[in-house]
Amino acid sequence: MSEVSTGFRMMHTMIRVLDLERSIAFYTELLGMTLLRREDFPGGRFTLAFVGYGPEASHAVVELTHNWDQAEPYAIGTGFGHIALGVHDIYAVCAALAKQGARIPRPPGPMKHGTTHIAFVEDPDGYKIELIGLDTMRQA
Template sequence: MSFTGEQYPGVKAPTSDSDGFLLNHTMLRVKDPEKALAFYTRVFGMRVMRRLDFEEMQFSLYFLARPEAGEAVPEESGERTVWTFSQRGLLELTHNWGTENQEGRIYHDGNAEPQGFGHICFSVPDLEAAEAWFDANDVEFVKRSDQGKMKNVVFVKDVDGYWIEVVQADRLAALGD
């Protein structure tokens, strides 16, 4: 028998009505797309898969991913849009035009009061190498892997102040109960 998920109060068995549903993307609003794109493409090695502009509503969407080596991504924009919305685990950066001209950080990071959204997470093959890479790229740390109660977990901030958890999967087997 294959694993079907941990069970807790409130967990309901899925029905066939949700067959085929998948988590496609998480959206973060960004103040300045040039700075945000530089951060996510340089520091985390993501690529922009698709940009969609909505002139009437004055915003742009940037869909970022880390395709597997050799993965076929369509060249034609319409086909690539369909491909983008059929993927798992993309990051959508939303830019409301004109926000780049506002002073200071303009979006709630979810960790200040009142808390809500917490963070996104990247898994890396070598946590120490990732920390050194972040230092070399002047990435702001919230917590290093040797700090706090949860060792082997790093938190950094992106250019808009959103928290990013960074983990090395094979170090987390004993995490929690």
């Protein structure tokens, strides 16, 4: 690590969302994050909402960007992969998410070439969230 990069830390991942209220509800109610802050920018016609599992000063968070004039869903693109969240008892978590109406395109199970159990859930805009079974990960 260079001297320059020693002060770096992950701050947030930004995703564009079509329906801010629906997205905030997904991340807070289904995934258990907290709405940390929200700010409207009338001059730019957008709102930023930050959600996460702890304060921005010490945790990486997700920035939900809502452009007020966007009427059509965003194209996810081929460069973005997913956001990953570690969970305990991935099977129970996925069952609870499914019961609440979450779309789970990849049900929980072992990775194709490993022993860690994973699943994928989609947020309201189709962004993939990988759930990683913390109790199935090989410890380093």
